[in-house]
Amino acid sequence: MTLQHDPRQNHLLAALSRDEYQCLAPHLEWAELKLGDSLVESGKVMHHVYFPTDSIVSLLCVMEDGDSTEIAVVGAEGIVGISLFMGGETTPSRAIVQSAGSAYRLRGQLLKDEFDRSSTLQHLLLRYTQALITQMAQTAVCNRHHSLDQQLCRWLLLSLDRLPTNELVMTQELIANMLGVRREGVTESAGKLQRAGLISYHRGHIRILDRPGLEARVCECYAVVKKEYDRLLSYHRPG
Amino acid sequence: MTLQHDPRQNHLLAALSRDEYQCLAPHLEWAELKLGDSLVESGKVMHHVYFPTDSIVSLLCVMEDGDSTEIAVVGAEGIVGISLFMGGETTPSRAIVQSAGSAYRLRGQLLKDEFDRSSTLQHLLLRYTQALITQMAQTAVCNRHHSLDQQLCRWLLLSLDRLPTNELVMTQELIANMLGVRREGVTESAGKLQRAGLISYHRGHIRILDRPGLEARVCECYAVVKKEYDRLLSYHRPG
DNA sequence: CATACTGTGTACGCTAGCGCACGGAAGCGA
DNA sequence: TCGCTTCCGTGCGCTAGCGTACACAGTATG
Missing domain, CATH: 2.60.120.10 (Jelly Rolls)
Structure with missing residues (x-):
């Protein structure tokens, strides 16, 4: 192994x-x-x-x-x-x-x-x-209360937390399926983030450039989830 | 007892x-x-x-x-x-x-x-x-995909399944909180159901008149949940 | 090198639901 | 009976996101 x-x-x-x-x-x-x-x-x-x-x-x-x-x-x-x-x-x-x-x-x-x-x-x-x-x-x-912009940030951060790199391989079409919205909606929201210099993407490859920037835009939902994961799963690694 | x-x-x-x-x-x-x-x-x-x-x-x-x-x-x-x-x-x-x-x-x-x-x-x-x-x-x-009308039907049916009567004591304001929508939105949707003769309500008391009618309007979500509850919780009552 | 396909940008009209404001009616308490 | 609160109805402008349609640039395929 x-x-x-x-x-x-x-x-x-x-x-x-x-x-x-x-x-x-x-x-x-x-x-x-x-x-x-x-x-x-x-x-x-x-x-x-x-x-x-x-x-x-x-x-x-x-x-x-x-x-x-x-x-x-x-x-x-x-x-x-x-x-x-x-x-x-x-x-x-x-x-x-x-x-x-x-x-x-x-x-x-x-x-x-x-x-x-x-x-x-x-x-x-x-x-x-x-x-x-x-x-x-x-x-x-x-899903009920927050804008697509915020939800996209949440989604990117949740993914980022689970990746070793800061690049994710993912088309806007797929993100749209995940979030349950239109592909065009993702294009628009992702465009905003790109113009703001927070991410850059190109044909299915998204690179996160400014994580703190994303965290500033995300809704509270991300923090709530992260905090709860930390609280519930912060066990020590035994030998 | x-x-x-x-x-x-x-x-x-x-x-x-x-x-x-x-x-x-x-x-x-x-x-x-x-x-x-x-x-x-x-x-x-x-x-x-x-x-x-x-x-x-x-x-x-x-x-x-x-x-x-x-x-x-x-x-x-x-x-x-x-x-x-x-x-x-x-x-x-x-x-x-x-x-x-x-x-x-x-x-x-x-x-x-x-x-x-x-x-x-x-x-x-x-x-x-x-x-x-x-x-x-x-x-x-x-929350993501269905109209308020459908969600209200789902909510009514889920409540009805858990009640011994066909009357529930519940203001539109409270239903709005549950569904995470405006009170006025509930007024409108409930009004439709009332005009269709499916329910009647008055100052915090809702009576269901035509349950099959509600089931005809509800989205698939209700059936999915109900089926899964039946499947998972259909144990026999022991002595 | 021509072709097809995939991923993205953009535009335009449409609708559901929002925020707000107000009015009215039913019930409750003094 | 009066006054107050609770509950419901309605109207109006607004916006986010939808559905649709199409254009265009990379990428792959022949």
């Missing part, structure tokens, strides 16, 4: 004790996630959970007419497939790779067994789930 | 086995919930969880400027205070009584102990939490 591909780049796996990690490690399977890959389909039984390391996965709620909205985003701090240990087996939402990279996956049954056996793992995952719930709630209120 | 006030009117308590229920029963404390009571305040440590019997509680996300949005609603099918067993202790959202009635409350520590001890209770609560997550996700997408 190279350093480049270390499962413990995922914060949840990193938070496990040596013993607990050794239990799971042999079953962790490296997976390359490509942009647009679907990890979870609405109503389909999942066979694996995914622990992203340097990839980002979006949880989307898709409606009959194809309109969609991102309800949460998962990076190295989290896990994709919570319904496996929550007991529902399936969910009505989808999980799409938003930023290509790596993840480690684990057969659902193995995770469930360990979830029931180890109260440490259980508490860890439940705290993470609560953070996810906060993100979803804040997304709902943000 | 009279039949009128039976804790097992709450579906979660009703789903427990006789033994498990007997464990908790001595500690269940009857509570009268009045319209507008706050059960959970943002960031405050909660000392109790609440099992509504014939009351309805709204989970709200409130922002700095006072604007709010309901992210989920809890009735006899659920429990208020999931962050106690999820491990976070607090949440950034509020829980407000939306329809007066009864609930049974339990000290948080007792629930936590039992949650860790009994895997049945644990699975029950986690499945419920997953249903709640679905409701929140669907609320987010509904």
Whole structure:
């Protein structure tokens, strides 16, 4: 196992004790996630959970007419497939790779067994789930009350927090799908940010130039979510 | 304990086995919930969880400027205070009584102990939490894509499902707070429903006259949520 | 080098919902 | 009975975002 591909780049796996990690490690399977890959389909039984390391996965709620909205985003701090240990087996939402990279996956049954056996793992995952719930709630209120400009800033910052670089590979069309708005709306808002010197983008590549500038424009929702993630997931890395 | 006030009117308590229920029963404390009571305040440590019997509680996300949005609603099918067993202790959202009635409350520590001890209770609560997550996700997408008319229908139906009667005590002002819209907007949408003969209302009392009519107007979000609740919470009542 | 496609810019009319302001009617309390 | 508050109706101008249409520049493909 190279350093480049270390499962413990995922914060949840990193938070496990040596013993607990050794239990799971042999079953962790490296997976390359490509942009647009679907990890979870609405109503389909999942066979694996995914622990992203340097990839980002979006949880989307898709409606009959194809309109969609991102309800949460998962990076190295989290896990994709919570319904496996929550007991529902399936969910009505989808999980799409938003930023290509790596993840480690684990057969659902193995995770469930360990979830029931180890109260440490259980508490860890439940705290993470609560953070996810906060993100979803804040997304709902943000959708309702804030301008597209602010939501775009929030989205960029949430993505940035989950990336090793300050460049994200993402077309305006895709961002529009995530935010549940028109592509033209994203063009306009992104144009404002570019003219303000906060970002620069070119054909699917967005570079963040002035992060503090984005933070000055974003609505409170970003801070609320970040604070709650920090509060709930600030465990120490054991050996 | 009279039949009128039976804790097992709450579906979660009703789903427990006789033994498990007997464990908790001595500690269940009857509570009268009045319209507008706050059960959970943002960031405050909660000392109790609440099992509504014939009351309805709204989970709200409130922002700095006072604007709010309901992210989920809890009735006899659920429990208020999931962050106690999820491990976070607090949440950034509020829980407000939306329809007066009864609930049974339990000290948080007792629930936590039992949650860790009994895997049945644990699975029950986690499945419920997953249903709640679905409701929140669907609320987010509904906020984004559907008209106020449709959202009002969804809200009425979700409330109706949790009420023994077809009349709800609720001003348009309060509904506006829940949906995160203007009061005037609710007046207009409710007026349409009234003119169509689906509901009738008068100074804070709304009576539903034609439920199928509402179901014909509501967006798909209502059905998605209801189906998921049925799927996840359709346990048999043990003795 | 021609062609097609993908990603972005722009414009224009349209509508839902907002903010505000006001009026009126029902109920409640002194 | 009077006065006050709560609740609902209505109107008006405004704006953000929608739907649509089209232009154009990179990029890939033949």
